[in-house]
Amino acid sequence: MNDYKEQLTEAARFIHQNDNFLIVSHVNPDGDTISSSLALAHLLKDLGKSFHLVNQDEIPKRFQFLPLADQIQIMTHMSEKFSAIISVDVADRSRMGAIDSLMYDHTKILNIDHHPTNDHFGDVNLVLPTAAATAEVMYDLAHQLQVHFHRDLATCIYTGLLTDTGGFRYANTSAKVMRIAAELLEYGVSPSKIAEITLETITPGHIQILKIALSKLEIIEDGKIAWTFLEKKDLPAKTxxxxxxxxxxYCRNIEGVEVGVFFKETDDQVIKVSLRSKNIIDVGAIAKSFGGGGHARAAGYTFHGSLEEAKSILRHKITKDEGWNHLGNEF
Amino acid sequence: MNDYKEQLTEAARFIHQNDNFLIVSHVNPDGDTISSSLALAHLLKDLGKSFHLVNQDEIPKRFQFLPLADQIQIMTHMSEKFSAIISVDVADRSRMGAIDSLMYDHTKILNIDHHPTNDHFGDVNLVLPTAAATAEVMYDLAHQLQVHFHRDLATCIYTGLLTDTGGFRYANTSAKVMRIAAELLEYGVSPSKIAEITLETITPGHIQILKIALSKLEIIEDGKIAWTFLEKKDLPAKTxxxxxxxxxxYCRNIEGVEVGVFFKETDDQVIKVSLRSKNIIDVGAIAKSFGGGGHARAAGYTFHGSLEEAKSILRHKITKDEGWNHLGNEF
Incomplete structure (x- = not known):
């Protein structure tokens, strides 16, 4: 923890000693990387520093309401080079995307993140693996920099906390997260508006797909496994x-179900498999045995073969898992 | 606010001066009424007081994990009478159900609630209309009574806060709610388990119904209204x-939609209509004009006539609402 305090001091020094920052969020951006980048942008703005915001990809529509989100540029549209980069929610260098053309040889990187897998690729690293979100680290940094909190800054940090805890529903929802959220609400953040926009909005396309997926949903193995699938022909071209x-x-959340599975045929004989479990079955280990990854409750892999093969092989694997015979409904 | 402090003092006095309490939660119980009743039961237990828990109806399965929930009895199964009743989350006397047979003429009632419509029917009233949930009042009462918090008590209060704020997503999610939640997590409450059980679990029956409802979903009026319906024949007998x-x-949450509507045919020519809006249209006023009730963002009414009539009359009403021409996508 003392180490973290030192990291905060060094990160603040990096910010004070540099200017004209490039703030980089990770490829295929999620709520935390965008919110935390924008929180940082507000911090820099309040300190009188200049900055550019960049991402390799488009920002999903549901995060475009965030204050300063309109300033995030697409990486390939930029030509300027920067001496000081701050990466946000980026676990390793490659997650910044094609950043090289925006860097000099002497460019220094401040790496701000919360992933336990972060490899400390920065010249300065501010990484708190116990944090629920990078937004939590951004909150600590804001205090370190002694900036005044205001609604826009608070909205960004709140959104990062909200989205990376799945709406305060994942196991990473700590007392610290809730205390920070409470404080942020004092600055006029609208918890209902942010939840509506970032968590609840669904597209007409999602409704179409969900309708098909639910019509194919099967509950098997005495109610312990629920799965569904979408074939390539089910997916509209613009999905x-x-x-x-x-x-x-939807599969996982059914009463009594331990493992939920979604099979998505992305190409002929190519099936993306998503796995979720509630209490016991380690789907991370199962996914790993098929060459995929993830953790005990959420994981995935790509299967090469037919849908029927994917199903029968996975079913065999799950029911052979050592946890299978210990399934109960314990709280 | 001082008045609230006096109410807390009087409520504590009522508890100290009586024993063998009947704790009554409201008919057709929700998460807050059950959680708050059980929080109160833990408080009484810790004070060495005896109590019985009662509800007119069955406790929904998703709240049966709550500590002491197994002690809640069905009202009609009881014959004893009580001198001291504590009603919890009960806005008016009738919401207790058929309680009369459990009361003497001299029975005193302590009324603990948060509904702004509470009519103070108790001999002692502890009502905080600004509270997000009765569980919030229960937290204040626990402090007033100076009991030690522990995991079971904290789990009950947390569950009440969680469910009555729609998972910290409604506009009643205040800084105070979040501060209390933070404190409760320190006692070992599991936010992910509680959210999973109370908010995320879906029944196989719900999946069946959702599948039908989505297949009938229509988006009309330039994407501003989305509605769906279930006919009596769509609803399995045991729904x-x-x-x-x-x-x-699902209707309301679609991108760009302002008003979501669900029509449920409960009998021939009897249609229950549920209305939700996002920002502008006052569905409470609309429901009221049809003899129903609710508030600006969530309301409902019963329509007597055919489904087609219900739809066309409502469509006309919504698009004539004065807010209709001011619809935008403002944050």
């Missing part, structure tokens, strides 16, 4: 990645 | 009230 997200949760 | 809940939100 966004976002629009199939969350379908696996 | 629980819970299982059609939330369907209106």
């Amino acid at each position: 966004l990645h976002d629009e199939t997200e969350g379908i696996v949760n | 629980l009230h819970d299982e059609t809940e939330g369907i209106v939100n």
Whole structure:
């Protein structure tokens, strides 16, 4: 923890000693990386520093309401080079995308993150693996820099906390997260508006896909596994990645179900498999055995073969898991 | 606010001066009434007082994990009478159900609630209309009574706060709510388990109904209204009230939609209409004009006539609302 305090001091020094920063959020951006980048932008603005915000990809529509979000540029549209880069919510260098053309040889990087896998690639590193979100680190940094909190800054930090804790529903929802959220609400943040825009808005495309997915949902193995699938022909040409997200949760969330699975055929004989579990089955280990990754409750892998093969092989694997015989409904 | 302090003092006195309490939660119980009753039961237990817990109806399965929930009895199964009753989250006397047979003429009632419409029917009243949940009042009462917090008590209060703020997503999610939640997490409450059980669990019956409802969903009026309906024949005989809940939100939550509507045919020519809006249209006023009730963002009414009539009359009403021409996507 003392180490973290030193990191905060060094990060603040990096900010005070440099100017004209490039703030980089991670490829395929989520709520935390965008919110934390924008929180940082507000901090720099309040300190009288200049900055540019960049991301390799487009910002999802549901985060465009965030104050300063309109200033985030697409990486390939930029030509200027920067001496000082701050990466936000970026676990390793490659997650910044094609950043090289924006860097000099002498460019220094401040790496601000919360991923336990962060490899400390920065010249200065501010990494708190126990934090629920990079937004939590940004809150600590704001205090370190002694800036005055205001609604826009608070809105950005709140959004990062909200989205990276799944709406205060994941196990990373700590007392610290809730205390920070309480303080941020004092600055006029609207918890209902932010939740509505970032967590609840669904696209008409999602409704179409969900309708098909629910019609194919099967509950098997005495109610302990629920799964569904979408074939390539079910997916409209313009389906966004976002629009199939969350379908696996409908499977997992069914009463009595331990493992929820969503199979998505992305190409002939190519099936993306998403796994979720509630209490016991380690789906991370299962995904890993198929060459994928994730953690005990949420994981995924790519299967090469037919949908029927994917299903029967996975079913065999899950029911052979050592936890399978210990399934109960314990709280 | 001082008045509230006096109310807390009087409520504490009522508890200290009596024993063998009957704790009554409201008919058709929700998360807050059950959680707050059980929080109170823990308080009384810790003070060495005896109590019985009662409700007119069955406790929904998703609240049965709460510590002491197994002690809640069905009202009609009881014959004893009580001199001291504490009503919890009960806005008016009738919401206790058929309580009369459990009361003497001299029975005294302590009324603990947060509804702005509470009519102070108790002999002692502890009512805080600005509270997000009765659980918030229970937290204040616990401090007033100077009991030691522990995991079970904290779990009950947390669950009440969580469910009555829609998972910290409604506009009643205040800084105070979040500060209390933070403190409760320090006692070992599991935010992820509670959210999973109370907010995320869906029944196989709900999946069936949702599938039908989504297949009938229509987006009209340039994307500003989304609605769907279930006919009597769509509803399996054993459909629980819970299982059609939330369907209106799928309509409301669609990008660009301002008003979501769910029509449920409960009998021939009898249609229950649920209305939700995002920003502008006052659906409370609309529901009221049809003899129903609710507030600006969530309301409902019963329509007597055919589904087609219900739709066309409501469509006309919504688009004539004075807010209709001011619809935008403002944050």
